[in-house]
Amino acid sequence: MKLDFFFQLLMSGLTRGSIYALIALGYTMVYGIVKLINFAHGEIYMIGAFTALIVSGVLSMYGMNPVFIFLIAITAAIIYSAAYGVTLEKIAYAPLRKAPRLSALISAIGMSMFLQNYVLLAQTSDFLPFPELLPEFGFLDPVKFIISTNQFLILVTTTVVMVLLTFFIKFSRTGKAMRATSQDRDMAQLVGININKVISITFVIGSALAAIGGVLISSHIGQINFYIGFIAGIKAFVAAVLGGIGSIPGAVLGSFVLGITESFGTGYISSDYEDAFAFVILIVILIFKPSGLLGRKVSEKV
Amino acid sequence: MFNLKELRKSFLTSLWFMFLTFPIMVIKVNTITDTVEWRWRNLAFVGVSAFILSFVWRWALDRRAKGGKAKKDGIGFKATVLAKTNQYKLPGLIGIGLLVAILPFFASMYTTSVLTTALMYVILGLGLNVVVGLGGLLHLGYAAFYAVGAYTYALLHYHFGISFWVALPLGALFSAVLGLLIGFPVLRLRGDYLAIVTLAFGEITRLVLENWNDFSFGPSGIANIARPGIAGIKMKLPQATIFIYFIAIAMVILTIFLVNRLENSRVGRAWEAMREDEIASQAMGIDLTKTKLLAFSIGAVWAGFVGVLFAAKTTFINPASFTVWESIVVLCVVVIGGMGSIPGVVVGALVFTLLPELLRSVSEYRMLVFGITLVIMMIFRPGGLIQKTRKSYKFKKEGDGE
Numbered sequence: 135m136k137l138d139f140f141f142q143l144l145m146s147g148l149t150r151g152s153i154y155a156l157i158a159l160g161y162t163m164v165y166g167i168v169k170l171i172n173f174a175h176g177e178i179y180m181i182g183a184f185t186a187l188i189v190s191g192v193l194s195m196y197g198m199n200p201v202f203i204f205l206i207a208i209t210a211a212i213i214y215s216a217a218y219g220v221t222l223e224k225i226a227y228a229p230l231r232k233a234p235r236l237s238a239l240i241s242a243i244g245m246s247m248f249l250q251n252y253v254l255l256a257q258t259s260d261f262l263p264f265p266e267l268l269p270e271f272g273f274l275d276p277v278k279f280i281i282s283t284n285q286f287l288i289l290v291t292t293t294v295v296m297v298l299l300t301f302f303i304k305f306s307r308t309g310k311a312m313r314a315t316s317q318d319r320d321m322a323q324l325v326g327i328n329i330n331k332v333i334s335i336t337f338v339i340g341s342a343l344a345a346i347g348g349v350l351i352s353s354h355i356g357q358i359n360f361y362i363g364f365i366a367g368i369k370a371f372v373a374a375v376l377g378g379i380g381s382i383p384g385a386v387l388g389s390f391v392l393g394i395t396e397s398f399g400t401g402y403i404s405s406d407y408e409d410a411f412a413f414v415i416l417i418v419i420l421i422f423k424p425s426g427l428l429g430r431k432v433s434e435k436v
Numbered sequence: 437m438f439n440l441k442e443l444r445k446s447f448l449t450s451l452w453f454m455f456l457t458f459p460i461m462v463i464k465v466n467t468i469t470d471t472v473e474w475r476w477r478n479l480a481f482v483g484v485s486a487f488i489l490s491f492v493w494r495w496a497l498d499r500r501a502k503g504g505k506a507k508k509d510g511i512g513f514k515a516t517v518l519a520k521t522n523q524y525k526l527p528g529l530i531g532i533g534l535l536v537a538i539l540p541f542f543a544s545m546y547t548t549s550v551l552t553t554a555l556m557y558v559i560l561g562l563g564l565n566v567v568v569g570l571g572g573l574l575h576l577g578y579a580a581f582y583a584v585g586a587y588t589y590a591l592l593h594y595h596f597g598i599s600f601w602v603a604l605p606l607g608a609l610f611s612a613v614l615g616l617l618i619g620f621p622v623l624r625l626r627g628d629y630l631a632i633v634t635l636a637f638g639e640i641t642r643l644v645l646e647n648w649n650d651f652s653f654g655p656s657g658i659a660n661i662a663r664p665g666i667a668g669i670k671m672k673l674p675q676a677t678i679f680i681y682f683i684a685i686a687m688v689i690l691t692i693f694l695v696n697r698l699e700n701s702r703v704g705r706a707w708e709a710m711r712e713d714e715i716a717s718q719a720m721g722i723d724l725t726k727t728k729l730l731a732f733s734i735g736a737v738w739a740g741f742v743g744v745l746f747a748a749k750t751t752f753i754n755p756a757s758f759t760v761w762e763s764i765v766v767l768c769v770v771v772i773g774g775m776g777s778i779p780g781v782v783v784g785a786l787v788f789t790l791l792p793e794l795l796r797s798v799s800e801y802r803m804l805v806f807g808i809t810l811v812i813m814m815i816f817r818p819g820g821l822i823q824k825t826r827k828s829y830k831f832k833k834e835g836d837g838e
Binding site: 165181184185189191194195214221225226229230235236237239240241243244245247248249250251252255257258263368372379404407409412414417424425 | 452453455456457459460461463464465466468470472478497500568574621622624625626627628629631632633635636637639640643644647760764767768771772775800801803804806807808809810811813814815818
């Protein structure tokens with residue numbers, strides 16, 4: 135029985151970690167390329183979840199197959215989140231590329247407020263129930279008490295997405311351009327990389343990942359409101375910093391460390407301090423490794 | 437300007453925004469009753485406004501690109517100049533002083549209370565300005581210090597019946613100590629790492645206050661905190677409101693005086709050197725550890741003062757008043773007003789607290805407008821309302837009296 139509890143916590147930690155990872159990747163990729171904390175990233179995730187909810191709400195009225203609805207909804211969420219991400223960059227960040235970092239941060243905070251209230255006003259401030267679209271997987275029955283269908287789906291999707299992303303960044307032309315840009319923007323421009331395109335693509339990928347995370351976790355938890363983006367965004371940002379911001383494997387590692395710590399913390403210590411565990415582990419790790427777990431140590435030129 | 441190319445651009449922008457806002461603005465699903473509401477009017481509204489705004493946007497960006505720094509006709513520039521001319525300083529100050537002194541006797545209690553809040557933000561802004569504007573340390577957990585001040589008074593009053601005047605220095609002291617405690621572990625961190633860790637400290641403080649019921653009475657907070665009195669006189673609510681207003685005024689004056697002195701002191705110059713370049717300042721013999729810790733704890737002192745005042749003003753506090761947003765609002769006050777500039781921060785705080793009050797009739801859209809204003813401000817006037825001019829020293833020739 136005790137072992138079951140342990141495994142339950144482990145699974146829930148891994149699930150949390152996966153979702154954090156999907157969001158944190160957006161943070162870390164954007165940070166790597168434009169050196170900006172995209173504070174509105176959580177809002178993009180929220181908009182993804184809302185789009186999926188709206189689309190599936192409309193489609194289910196026509197009595198479609200739930201699995202189809204789910205697929206269409208998640209596609210719509212990805213498209214819309216990506217569109218919002220790119221627009222966000224064009225409006226709020228592109229004009230500030232040469233401005234001090236703090237200006238861009240405040241602009242991002244402003245955008246975050248704007249998007250939250252935009253959804254609040256256009257939709258509602260209440261929690262909306264997220265439709266249950268996916269059937270229970272039969273083959274999970276024997277281990278049902280440890281891992282639910284949704285959790286399984288989250289883990290599988292995240293793994294697949296991570297593998298694809300790794301291949302994309304490592305081997306594709308665009309991926310190489312992205313890495314070059316994050317190393318040295320001016321130099322990348324000199325060798326013929328279109329920086330604006332690279333930045334747009336980064337926002338598209340980051341936002342799409344956040345949308346996937348948003349839809350998956352919403353269908354796992356079962357309800358959403360306009361505020362879900364903020365706390366998820368902060369946690370994911372903590373995860374990205376934990377792993378060393380700007381580093382992609384770092385974000386994934388940081389997310390899992392964070393997810394598992396939170397899960398075991400709430401399970402074995404106290405559920406009151408659920409949110410505090412994330413922050414405590416962040417502080418502890420940064421005290422000993424100021425640039426995160428896998429972050430590069432930046433030596434400063436004088 | 438209204439040639440075909442521009443029209444086409446705006447048309448495409450308008451189409452893009454119609455596509456973008458379609459699901460969220462147009463469709464409203466009720467998943468419980470399974471009904472869908474289609475709001476096509478919103479779509480038309482988005483289309484038309486995006487079409488017009490895209491013209492304005494491109495015109496503004498164009499102007500910014502052309503104008504560069506030589507823009508001398510803007511209101512902001514005039515304000516910056518005005519703030520520096522000595523000619524109007526004395527009469528201006530006297531005028532403002534008189535207005536401020538008689539205002540509460542004519543204005544309603546509500547107005548006085550709102551003004552007191554505005555003054556509290558002035559002090560908070562000036563305090564954070566020490567950390568962010570002078571020291572260049574991006575601090576996102578300022579609300580924690582504010583909370584420490586408020587809880588110091590509330591708890592000491594609850595348990596020992598301590599008066600406001602005793603709590604005031606104590607709140608500041610505890611706040612400064614917390615500033616030191618937070619300062620130590622983050623000494624090695626820079627920039628964004630520092631920002632997130634201070635945010636983490638702020639949130640931990642709030643979570644502890646929320647969950648440690650035996651100590652802080654949890655989310656239900658502490659009520660019946662005494663308003664400040666003087667010489668044992670019992671004041672009714674209207675008098676007390678005015679009295680608190682004057683305490684706030686006195687504190688603002690004291691803060692401005694002290695911050696002004698600090699800025700030109702040895703420590704102030706060390707902060708500015710540290711902000712510009714940590715390594716270079718270290719090479720010039722500045723003790724970074726000491727300087728940073730001083731910035732954190734001196735910044736915290738003001739938050740502690742305001743916290744005590746806040747508890748005394750509202751007579752009720754709970755952890756919900758000290759969220760990340762509170763820290764962010766204070767940061768916005770500093771940045772919008774003009775980092776490092778004292779008149780800037782004062783104006784920023786007043787604008788930030790009074791404007792929402794004026795917009796109360798459209799209060800639903802308040803935060804929406806607020807958010808977009810931040811973005812526009814940062815793009816078109818990144819230095820804040822009243823920009824700080826960099827300090828420059830001139831060598832004076834002998835006998836060249838100035």
